[in-house]
Amino acid sequence: MNDYITSPALRGRWGVLLLCWASLTMTSVDRSAWGPSSLQAGAALGVSLAGLGAFATAYYVGYVLSNIGGGLLGDRLGGRVVLSGSLFMAGGFMVAFGFVPSAGAGIAVQALIGLCAGADFAAGVKLITSWFGERERGLAMGVFTMATSLGTMIANAVVPRLIQSYDWRASYHLFGVVSMGLALLCLALLRDRRGPSVRPPPLRDLVRDRDLLLLGLAGFGGVWGTYGFVTWSNALMVTGRGIDPVAAGTVVVVFAAAGAAGKPVIGLATDLAGRGRKRPAVAVLVAFAGCLLMFGGLESETAFLAMAAFAGLGAYLYSPLLVAMVPGLSGAALAGSAAGGTNALAQLGSVTVPVVVGAVYQATGSFSAAFATLAVGPLAGAVALSFVREPETPARRRAPSLAKRNRVP
Known part of the structure; x- marks a missing residue:
């Protein structure tokens, strides 16, 4: 190492x-x-x-x-x-x-x-x-x-x-x-590092790529859960469970800190394993959905603090894996466009989830229902990601992939 x-x-x-x-x-x-x-x-x-x-x-x-x-x-x-x-x-x-x-x-x-x-x-x-x-x-x-x-x-x-x-x-x-x-x-x-000169691929190849679309949808589901938690968890704990605002803020800090610490660790682990990033990312998204469901059933400050770190790992560890998958699917020539497009699709989750969760909580008054709504996102993201065809290695890409069409001989 x-x-x-x-x-x-x-x-x-x-x-x-x-x-x-x-x-x-x-x-x-x-x-x-x-x-x-x-x-x-x-x-x-x-x-x-x-x-x-x-x-x-x-x-x-x-x-x-x-x-x-x-x-x-x-x-x-x-x-x-x-x-x-x-x-x-x-x-x-x-x-x-x-x-x-x-x-x-x-x-x-x-x-x-x-x-x-x-x-x-x-x-x-x-x-x-x-x-x-x-x-x-x-x-x-x-x-x-x-x-x-x-x-x-x-x-x-x-x-x-x-x-x-x-x-x-x-x-x-x-x-x-x-x-x-x-x-x-x-x-x-x-400094930009230029590779061998290649003909710029047409943008329509990027727009039509099925795997990049699914990757963006997986990101949407993950962001739905992550930013929905960041936006609503503090207010929900205070109003729905009577937790002190300072304590609720501490829960969110623990949540974010765990995610920050875990990102490079999971990235390094998948590099050393060399077995791809799709399956670990699916596992993280499923675990995140489970953590959100469990979080919705908790009631005490101690329980929220104990669950915060696990929820934070689930909320952030899928992100570096999805981003690292982008160049392998798009090819280096379109890495910037592919990263921007998939992240734009993913970030639509942060735009829509606050409104949806707010409407659910207002209609039901249920703490558990609000977190169940959050859990739908990463679960759906895991399903979308499971259909992505991840190349095994840079040298053995599937024939119809965008990366294969843009690779330098």
Whole structure:
């Protein structure tokens, strides 16, 4: 294992991975800043409690669109330019959001933040694919996708303290400036690694690829459960089980921390095993659905804390496996576009699940029913993923696959 991590060929790639990880961490922090600042920002901008969701919706509409556009640009312009540019512009709009005078302006700027921020995911996948081979990619994607969990943790740790010392606008100014500075560092230090020259494949091959569509649907199901839990678990524990708000927040922190720690571990394990990533990902999604169902039957703070780590592992460990599968299905030439497209489809889960779970809980008043609704997502995702035809090795791809058509002889 030591040779795996310290070999000279691999060691030079970690700088690229570190910058990709840092970039995704910052855009995740930017995205997560709204949650802990929403009540204060809404009060300052004259927004009702019900209207706060419009800001998050505006962000995710832009985010989904930029995943698609960022992937296409990354395949054509290179990951370095797209990642650096998207992070710099997202940081600029974060700073601008800290100055917005009204709700309408704030919603518009949130959409612009999302429209810029989503491009760095696909660009990062493009860069990592070019620098890490198939047998090294699980660990790399595990480290890369840790960023989404860490972003949630950082924002929830920093923003409340900034609000206490200054106001809600200070967090947007701080995170925006840090994002812009990191973007300039990425532009200076990142390097695209060009492979052999190939004819750019037609986009219709990507759109028609059955396995990538199923992979995106699997991601949708996983994200449904993950972000549904992040969005609703705190409020559900407080209102449905009478748990103290601080204790409920601690449960969510444990949930996210377990996922962050587990991502690189499962990525490395699947790399070393060399037996594919589909079956472990299916197992994780099924286990996640089971954890959500069990969570819905708990009642005490101690029980919630004990289950939080298991639920967090299920909620996040499928992510690096699905992302690592993308280049093997699409081929390196379309890795950015495929990553952007599948992630855009997956992120639709984060847009729709808050509304659905809220409607179920309002209609039934049932804590268990709300978590059963969340469990449907990862279970359906596991079913979709089971039909994906995963190539056994880069050299033995099935004849009709998109990766086979785009492979260099």
